[in-house]
Amino acid sequence: MGTATEAITAPIPATHDRWHPSTAGWVARLTVLVLIFGGVLWVTAIVPQYWADRISLAVIYCIIGLSLNVVLGYVGQVSLGHHAFVGIAAFVAAFYVTEQAGCTAELGCPFDHFLAGIGLGVLSGGVAALLLGLVALRIRGLYLALITLTYGFMAERSIFEIPSLTRGGAGMPAPRPDGILGLNFTSDRGFAFLTFVFLALVLFVDWRLLRSKVGRAILSIKHSEPVAASYGINVTAYKLLAFILSGMFAGLAGGLMAFRATTVVSNDFNFSIALLWVLMVVVGGLGNRTGVVVISAFFALFPFLPELWTAADRFVVDTLERSMSLVTIVFGALLALLTIIQFPGGFAEQVSPITRWLRGQKFSMHPEGEGGHSKGHDKSKSDKGGGLLAKLGLHRGEHDEPAEEADEPEGKN
Amino acid sequence: MSVLEIRDTGIRFGGLVALEGVNIDVPEWEIVGLIGPNGAGKTTLFNCIMGLYTPNTGTVSYRERDISSLPTHRRVELGIGRTFQNIGLVRGLTVLENFLVAQHPRIGYGSLSALAGFPRTFAEERRLKASAMEVLDFIGLTHLAESRLDGLPYGTLKLIEIGTVLATDPDLLLLDEPTSGMGPEEAHEFGERLLELRKTLNLTVLMIEHHVPLVVGVCDYVYVLNFGKVLTDGIPAEIKSHPEVIAAYLGGDVEEETTDVPA
Numbered sequence: 001m002g003t004a005t006e007a008i009t010a011p012i013p014a015t016h017d018r019w020h021p022s023t024a025g026w027v028a029r030l031t032v033l034v035l036i037f038g039g040v041l042w043v044t045a046i047v048p049q050y051w052a053d054r055i056s057l058a059v060i061y062c063i064i065g066l067s068l069n070v071v072l073g074y075v076g077q078v079s080l081g082h083h084a085f086v087g088i089a090a091f092v093a094a095f096y097v098t099e100q101a102g103c104t105a106e107l108g109c110p111f112d113h114f115l116a117g118i119g120l121g122v123l124s125g126g127v128a129a130l131l132l133g134l135v136a137l138r139i140r141g142l143y144l145a146l147i148t149l150t151y152g153f154m155a156e157r158s159i160f161e162i163p164s165l166t167r168g169g170a171g172m173p174a175p176r177p178d179g180i181l182g183l184n185f186t187s188d189r190g191f192a193f194l195t196f197v198f199l200a201l202v203l204f205v206d207w208r209l210l211r212s213k214v215g216r217a218i219l220s221i222k223h224s225e226p227v228a229a230s231y232g233i234n235v236t237a238y239k240l241l242a243f244i245l246s247g248m249f250a251g252l253a254g255g256l257m258a259f260r261a262t263t264v265v266s267n268d269f270n271f272s273i274a275l276l277w278v279l280m281v282v283v284g285g286l287g288n289r290t291g292v293v294v295i296s297a298f299f300a301l302f303p304f305l306p307e308l309w310t311a312a313d314r315f316v317v318d319t320l321e322r323s324m325s326l327v328t329i330v331f332g333a334l335l336a337l338l339t340i341i342q343f344p345g346g347f348a349e350q351v352s353p354i355t356r357w358l359r360g361q362k363f364s365m366h367p368e369g370e371g372g373h374s375k376g377h378d379k380s381k382s383d384k385g386g387g388l389l390a391k392l393g394l395h396r397g398e399h400d401e402p403a404e405e406a407d408e409p410e411g412k413n
Numbered sequence: 414m415s416v417l418e419i420r421d422t423g424i425r426f427g428g429l430v431a432l433e434g435v436n437i438d439v440p441e442w443e444i445v446g447l448i449g450p451n452g453a454g455k456t457t458l459f460n461c462i463m464g465l466y467t468p469n470t471g472t473v474s475y476r477e478r479d480i481s482s483l484p485t486h487r488r489v490e491l492g493i494g495r496t497f498q499n500i501g502l503v504r505g506l507t508v509l510e511n512f513l514v515a516q517h518p519r520i521g522y523g524s525l526s527a528l529a530g531f532p533r534t535f536a537e538e539r540r541l542k543a544s545a546m547e548v549l550d551f552i553g554l555t556h557l558a559e560s561r562l563d564g565l566p567y568g569t570l571k572l573i574e575i576g577t578v579l580a581t582d583p584d585l586l587l588l589d590e591p592t593s594g595m596g597p598e599e600a601h602e603f604g605e606r607l608l609e610l611r612k613t614l615n616l617t618v619l620m621i622e623h624h625v626p627l628v629v630g631v632c633d634y635v636y637v638l639n640f641g642k643v644l645t646d647g648i649p650a651e652i653k654s655h656p657e658v659i660a661a662y663l664g665g666d667v668e669e670e671t672t673d674v675p676a
Contacts, residue, residue: 205528212527212534213513213520220503220514226465227501229485230494231581232518236484241524 021360029358044192053188056260058300059195060253063202064277065296067249073287075242076222077136078145081152082277085128085247087269089121089254091165094174094264096120105175114177118255125251126244133243137236152274160266171265174258195256202249206289218242272329279332283339284347290355291348302328415440416585416617422461422471431457432641444618446628449638450661455621459587463495464488490518494583498590500570502562508573509558512545515577552576588620600624604631629653
């Protein structure tokens with residue numbers, strides 16, 4: 001062993017002595033978390049109804065962001081046709097409650113019909129994404145991006161123009177559900193709180209995805225398919241699973257979008273919005289839940305921000321004679337460019353000291369376990385082979401007694 | 414009984430014949446060497462054994478079972494482990510997570526229950542982490558558990574890779590140039606370790622290797638691959654002095670005309 005081993009083991013502190021926050025530290029972290037989440041709910045509770053409606057849009061964007069993040073961040077492929085999944089689900093959900101369940105704005109809509117509509121939306125989003133996933137097994141990169149683009153346009157020109165499903169330009173009504181447990185979901189504020197519940201659900205699934213073999217499998221596949229397969233990972237199945245899951249998240253968002261707008265119009269789902277969604281995930285930080293959620297909400301609310309400042313509002317609406325949706329996409333593209341050139345890792349990377357602190361690490365600008373060892377070690381001959389291989393548990397080098405053979409760890413079998 | 418039987422395996426990429434009529438047997442508990450000049454098709458053969466490439470002809474049998482049509486992950490589940498020439502680890506994941514990836518086929522919960530967040534998935538994850546930490550402790554890398562792979566020294570990565578492949582609990586181990594980048598002494602030491610590993614873990618090994626002294630030192634049998642064909646095979650002592658092998662490796666004079674000429 002000797003120097004070769006020491007060179008590697010020396011610089012980094014042992015993991016089992018890892019730093020843990022004190023009780024006060026945990027209380028501080030918990031307080032901050034409660035303030036953030038409580039603050040969002042509190043704002044939703046006190047703003048005017050029309051702002052609550054915008055907040056529900058922001059929440060839906062968060063779900064869409066998380067949906068795209070699965071494909072873009074975890075699988076590492078671009079989807080420029082996400083508006084197809086969202087749109088199909090929105091129409092399916094609206095079609096179900098209006099045409100099948102017989103809900104109308106006047107008569108209302110029982111909550112279980114609403115749930116069934118959402119469920120069918122999720123299902124249709126999953127099926128639509130499965131078809132794309134099957135293509136993605138064969139092609140990737142630029143060509144897959146082109147296929148997703150075509151897929152989106154195809155949906156716009158075909159499915160979104162079926163009169164019985166979409167009722168043409170007038171749109172398919174999707175009345176909001178009746179309240180349950182004394183809650184009122186027909187108001188904008190009540191509906192906004194309902195969307196929060198669904199966002200929490202998506203966040204939970206996304207959390208379990210990354211913290212289980214599923215996420216590890218998908219991230220391994222992104223890195224290298226042969227390597228992943230050589231660890232016994234079923235590449236085909238997990239790739240499809242990722243696409244289906246992304247489609248189901250998008251389907252959920254689509255269903256919620258339908259009920260938020262109460263009328264689904266096919267114009268709402270076009271390529272420019274799919275592009276905006278891709279941009280917001282890039283700016284948020286590929287593969288990072290927190291970054292994606294925050295920036296998705298920001299992108300959703302961005303068109304309404306000038307209202308908070310009259311001068312800005314006048315400039316955009318009167319002077320430029322432009323709608324904010326156009327400004328959003330230009331602004332989004334610029335932000336994405338800035339992210340790629342100047343701030344790789346996106347918003348998530350910029351706030352990572354805070355998120356790491358919240359997760360119970362020390363507040364520091366660098367992640368744990370990094371920066372401790374110098375890159376100078378790279379490929380240096382002394383680190384290779386011998387000394388380290390001795391550590392493969394085979395302590396019986398030439399110096400040891402043969403009698404120690406019995407000590408060989410058998411647990412490895 | 415042969416653990417691995419390769420029969421008449423051939424594969425071509427476009428007009429290039431990468432492998433042709435290859436027959437190889439790897440008997441139980443032997444360390445079989447696979448040598449040959451660069452471009453001879455050694456790694457291609459590994460990819461055929463693992464199912465990463467689909468051969469145009471021939472069969473691959475593992476313990477008398479034809480596995481030619483099985484996907485890679487199924488072959489791994491049967492007990493074939495493989496290392497890569499340029500380190501088959503998942504960059505971007507931590508060392509610990511790489512060991513968890515290696516446990517993948519033996520994880521005791523389904524994908525859907527994982528996504529639904531069933532309590533037993535939490536328990537199983539804790540158990541997996543604990544056992545992965547044990548392995549890390551065993552190879553003395555506990556302190557690196559939370560480190561990402563980027564920036565770790567090459568030698569450490571090689572060690573981690575062998576560790577993760579052993580964590581898949583292989584029965585047949587395919588090593589692709591395990592000593593690349595090592596000096597002669599380290600390569601020799603690796604050979605010693607390999608013999609120990611075989612003893613403790615009951616491994617059968619097929620190994621691509623360039624260090625001739627190592628091959629002679631540890632291999633029970635050697636196949637020489639040249640231009641996609643088995644040039645010759647035999648015990649290491651025979652191979653070492655085989656004129657065609659010397660010619661193939663050193664480009665010296667060939668006493669008899671070799672039949673394969675393509676580039």
